[in-house]
Structure formats: structure tokens, C-alpha cells
Amino acid sequence: MRYYLETKNLNKQYGTFHAVKDMNVHMVKGDIYGLIGPNGAGKTTLMKMIIGFANPTSGEILIDEKQGGKKIGNLIESPGIYGHLDAFDNMMLKAKALGVYDKKTITEILDFVGLSSAGDKKAGKFSLGMKQRLGIALALLGDPEILILDEPINGLDPQGIIEVRELIIRLNEERNMTIMISSHILGELQKVANVFGIITGGELLMEITSDELKERCSGDSDSLEEFYLDVVRKGRKVC
Ligand SMILES: Nc1ncnc2c1ncn2[C@@H]1O[C@H](COP(=O)(O)OP(=O)(O)OP(=O)(O)O)[C@@H](O)[C@H]1O
Numbered sequence: 753m754r755y756y757l758e759t760k761n762l763n764k765q766y767g768t769f770h771a772v773k774d775m776n777v778h779m780v781k782g783d784i785y786g787l788i789g790p791n792g793a794g795k796t797t798l799m800k801m802i803i804g805f806a807n808p809t810s811g812e813i814l815i816d817e818k819q820g821g822k823k824i825g826n827l828i829e830s831p832g833i834y835g836h837l838d839a840f841d842n843m844m845l846k847a848k849a850l851g852v853y854d855k856k857t858i859t860e861i862l863d864f865v866g867l868s869s870a871g872d873k874k875a876g877k878f879s880l881g882m883k884q885r886l887g888i889a890l891a892l893l894g895d896p897e898i899l900i901l902d903e904p905i906n907g908l909d910p911q912g913i914i915e916v917r918e919l920i921i922r923l924n925e926e927r928n929m930t931i932m933i934s935s936h937i938l939g940e941l942q943k944v945a946n947v948f949g950i951i952t953g954g955e956l957l958m959e960i961t962s963d964e965l966k967e968r969c970s971g972d973s974d975s976l977e978e979f980y981l982d983v984v985r986k987g988r989k990v991c
């Protein structure tokens with residue numbers, strides 16, 4: 753199997769504390785990779801290393817450039833939105849910082865994420881779902897081929913969750929983006945991801961595709977949750 757993005761024995765230590773231990777994650781081009789694990793498992797730390805926000809203590813992050821670009825967009829922690837600016841001006845500010853001053857691209861991205869109708873409404877007045885979609889729009893500036901989204905549906909109401917879900921699926925299908933998403937809402941993650949990485953205590957316990965999960969758990973809609981809880985709590989697999 754040729755991977756688009758993989759990590760090799762990736763480690764992150766804070767002093768003597770191992771936040772990420774010898775982690776080998778594998779993403780195929782076009783994957784939506786669901787990253788799951790308890791609070792403090794190391795998901796954000798892994799994502800920060802992949803996007804270059806944190807330096808690995810050791811190990812490597814490899815991107816196979818024969819399969820596409822190296823550019824990675826991210827929505828990690830707060831998306832850096834200015835409340836006194838509308839969506840367009842927020843985008844313009846980041847575009848200028850990136851040196852990609854292009855009104856047409858901004859309009860096109862805002863259209864894609866469904867924010868063109870927000871007009872000159874200030875981002876401070878946006879719903880959480882709109883803010884998340886603006887966060888994703890900001891992540892799309894610079895034309896990345898890989899997106900890293902840390903808990904993009906955290907705190908959203910059902911409508912907001914559906915909006916972000918549909919956007920993620922469209923990014924994957926229409927723009928062929930390879931996406932890693934972390935979330936604690938497993939039923940939702942199961943709706944979008946085709947492969948899951950389960951991590952706990954800084955270690956990757958397993959990677960499993962949604963097809964393998966279906967085979968093992970006979971397509972039960974709560975199967976990921978059940979599977980995950982057994983893997984994390986008991987260290988064994990169910991279904
Ligand atoms: N800058 C830092 N200095 C020291 N320890 C850190 C630092 N950043 C993270 N950690 C620790 O590393 C571990 C992993 O944290 P991380 O934020 O990656 O977990 P997570 O899986 O994203 O959790 P959550 O689900 O709560 O977001 C935690 O124990 C955390 O306290």
C-alpha cells in the first residue's frame with residue numbers, strides 16, 4: 753500500500769512525559785481518517801506535529817509528493833477569527849498574510865462553505881456552525897490537499913453538525929481532499945470517516961477501516977462506539 757501521509761515512530765516528549773509514543777499512522781490519498789481517543793490521549797499533539805505547529809522529539813512525518821501536494825490546511829484549537837470583521841474580510845486578512853491576494857478565490861471558497869449569504873454580517877455574530885465553516889474556509893486558503901481538523905464539530909447543535917458533515921464530505925468528494933478529523937462524537941465520525949485510528953496514552957492502539965468494522969460488527973450504527981470502548985477500556989476487540 754502506498755500512503756499519501758504517514759508518520760514513522762513519531763514521538764513527542766514534554767520533559768519526561770511522553771505525549772505521543774512511537775506513533776505510525778497511515779493515510780491513503782482520499783481518506784477521511786477519524787482520530788479517536790480519550791481526553792489527553794495525544795490527538796491534538798499528533799495533529800500539531802503533522803501541521804508543523806510542534807516539533808517531534810523524534811520520528812518522521814512523510815508525505816508522498818508523487819501523489820499530490822505537501823500543503824496542509826488546518827483547523828486546530830480556535831480558528832483565529834476576528835469578530836469585528838465579516839467573513840470576506842477575515843479571509844482577506846489571512847490571504848494577505850499568506851501572500852495570496854485573490855478576491856475570486858475567496859468568494860469561491862466562501863461559496864463552497866455556504867457563507868456567501870452571510871454578507872457583511874460580522875463574524876462575532878455568527879452561529880458556532882458558521883464560525884466553524886469560516887474556520888474551514890480559512891484553512892482552505894493556500895490550496896491545501898490535506899486538511900487536519902481538530903474537533904471541528906465540538907459544541908455544534910445538530911444543524912451545525914450536519915452542515916460541517918456535509919462540507920467535509922464535499923471537500924473529500926469534490927476536491928479530493930485527504931482529511932484527518934478528531935472527534936469524541938463517535939456516531940458522527942462513523943458517518944464521515946472511512947478509516948479510524950484509536951489512540952490512548954499517546955499510543956496508537958489500532959487502525960481499522962469502516963469496512964473492517966462493518967464486517968466485525970455487522971454494520972451496527974453504534975458499532976464504532978462499542979468497539980472503541982472495548983479497545984480502550986479492556987484492551988480487547990468486540991463484535
Ligand atoms: N505544551 C505542553 N506541555 C506539557 N504537556 C502537554 C503540552 N501539550 C500537551 N501536553 C500533554 O500531552 C497530553 C496529550 O495532550 P493532547 O492535547 O494531545 O490530548 P488530546 O487527545 O487532544 O485530548 P482532548 O481530547 O482533551 O483534546 C496531555 O497529557 C497534555 O496535558
Ligand SMILES: [Mg+2]
Pocket residue numbers: 795796797902
Ligand atoms: Mg485535543
